[in-house]
Amino acid sequence: MGLTIGVIGLGRIGSFHADTLSALPAVDALVVTDANPAATDAAVARLDVARPVSDADALLSAGIDAVVIASATPTHAELIERAVAAGIPTFCEKPIAMSVADSAEVVRRIGGDAPVQIGYNRRFDPAMAAARAAVASGELGFITTVRSTTLDPAPPPKDYIAASGGIFRDCAVHDFDTVRWLLDDDVVEVHAMGGNQGDPFFTEVGDVDSASVLLRFASGTIGAVSVTRYNGRGYDCRLEVHGSTDSVVAGWDDGTPVRNLQPGSGFPSGTPHSFFMDRFAAAYRAELSAFCDMVTDGTPSPCTAADALEVALIAEAAGRSAATRVPVRIDEIRAETTTRTTRVRTTS
Ligand SMILES: NC(=O)c1ccc[n+]([C@@H]2O[C@H](COP(=O)([O-])OP(=O)(O)OC[C@H]3O[C@@H](n4cnc5c(N)ncnc54)[C@H](O)[C@@H]3O)[C@@H](O)[C@H]2O)c1
Structure with a gap:
């Protein structure tokens, strides 16, 4: 049954x-x-x-x-x-x-x-899973840089943004989970920057419409995450992994929403991806x-829920770093969180 x-x-x-x-x-x-x-x-x-x-x-x-x-x-x-x-x-x-x-x-x-x-x-996207396997096999050498990109074609409504927790918690969390899982490594430090050039409601609700985040991993690998709510050409979600002996990419296909200006190259030639549900249906x-x-x-x-908690710590650090314009260590956030939950536990 x-x-x-x-x-x-x-x-x-x-x-x-x-x-x-x-x-x-x-x-x-x-x-x-x-x-x-x-x-x-x-x-x-x-x-x-x-x-x-x-x-x-x-x-x-x-x-x-x-x-x-x-x-x-x-x-x-x-x-x-x-x-x-x-x-x-x-x-x-x-x-x-x-x-x-x-x-x-x-x-x-x-x-x-x-x-x-x-x-x-994204853990179930075939190319992202293959990238993870390539890292684990050692065939890329040591990993110098991981880049993860989530570029949405257009912003959701103001009400959604206002209740979303902000671009780091709502959107970049997918990238944070993917790079952490891909490397099987923990982020130790986060440096984030956000910007607003789109609808003024982002500023009104205390959010940003675009952001980039640098992640330092325990191994020494650097992660670079970029996200935006305004990518007019389409839904662009990609991952690049650069190692000392080889590099791989996930998310390059004919629907990748970029216009390639390289003379003589017809790639990518298809209709640009426009929505996350189509792009990730198989996943x-x-x-x-x-x-x-x-x-x-x-x-x-x-x-696991513990994996998702690690991602939440990174998102929290990113929000704080963007607001204060200084790098934030994950240990700081973890220590505060532990103290706060201990306090809740002992007083409830
Ligand atoms: N993994 C992904 O790719 C992905 C994509 C989109 C959304 N999400 C997540 O999924 C969740 C839903 O997002 P969405 O875009 O579908 O939002 P949505 O607003 O379209 O749908 C939420 C639904 O939940 C219902 N609801 C609210 N409280 C309820 C309750 N107590 N009992 C039963 N139903 C209740 C609402 O009526 C609404 O129909 C969010 O947490 C979002 O972060 C994940």
């Missing part, structure tokens, strides 16, 4: 995940809910295998084998904790929580062995297949 999976949150990514899950051989049925009943009705109308329930309470007690949490970020922490407490294997979209302190608290409460997978989907499918494997075979989580 296949799995029955609950899906909480059926907005942009949740409805996409519900569609993906419904097509996986390991999945027999879905139980779905969204705070907006119209979103629940739409999923049920679209998917034969989906049945609706009124809310997360009803879903967590509906006899499901596993749950996918894709509701808005402020709901993640509580839903992860409740699902884990009920013994239900849990997939949750990134991030765990809005603040690094709240993320640390969730990780502390659920413990290291909880069957939880966080949705950093999202592989990510949810891996989650089903974790549920059925007990395979280890391919992206």
Whole structure:
């Protein structure tokens, strides 16, 4: 018998995940809910295998084998904790929580062995996984530089930006997770810079529309992350890894949204990528297949809550570095977070 999976949150990514899950051989049925009943009705109308329930309470007690949490970020922490407490294997979209302190608290409460997978989907992109394997094999020599790029074609609405936690927590987290996972190494220092040339609402809500972040890894490798909300040519997500003996790139194909001015070169010649869901459709499918494997075979989580906490520490350091214009050490943020969660624990 296949799995029955609950899906909480059926907005942009949740409805996409519900569609993906419904097509996986390991999945027999879905139980779905969204705070907006119209979103629940739409999923049920679209998917034969989906049945609706009124809310997360009803879903967590509906006899499901596993749950996918894709509701808005402020709901993640509580839903992860409740699902884990009920013994239900849990997939949750990134991030765990809005603040690094709240993320640390969730990780502390659920413990290291909880069957939880966080949705950093780029780990499942075939070329990015091949880049990681190339690093691990040693065939690139020592890694001097990693560059990771996420350039969105156009900004989301003001309300989304205002509630997003800012470009480092909302967008650059994907790059932070990818480079850390790729190198199997920890970031020790972060130097970030942000800028605004687009809509004034970014400044009004205390965010930036573009940013670059330098990361120093424990090994000595330098990471360079660039992100923007204004890349008019398309959705550009790429990774370059430069080593002492060889270099590789992930994300170069005919849809790479750049105009190559090299005389005589016709590359890239296709329609530029325009949206993350098209660019990463295969990765999202592989990510949810891996989650089903974790549920059925007990395979280890391919992206643990502890991994996501490390990413939250980097994002926090980046925000602070951009605001203060000085480099920030991860140890500082980690020590503050540990102190804060210890204080919460002893006073609650
Ligand atoms: N991994 C990725 O590539 C990726 C991409 C997009 C979004 N995300 C993450 O996924 C989450 C959702 O993002 P989105 O773009 O789909 O947002 P969205 O606003 O389109 O959808 C969120 C949905 O959650 C519902 N919701 C809110 N509170 C709820 C609750 N308590 N119970 C049930 N439903 C509830 C809302 O009604 C809405 O339909 C965010 O945390 C975001 O960071 C991840």
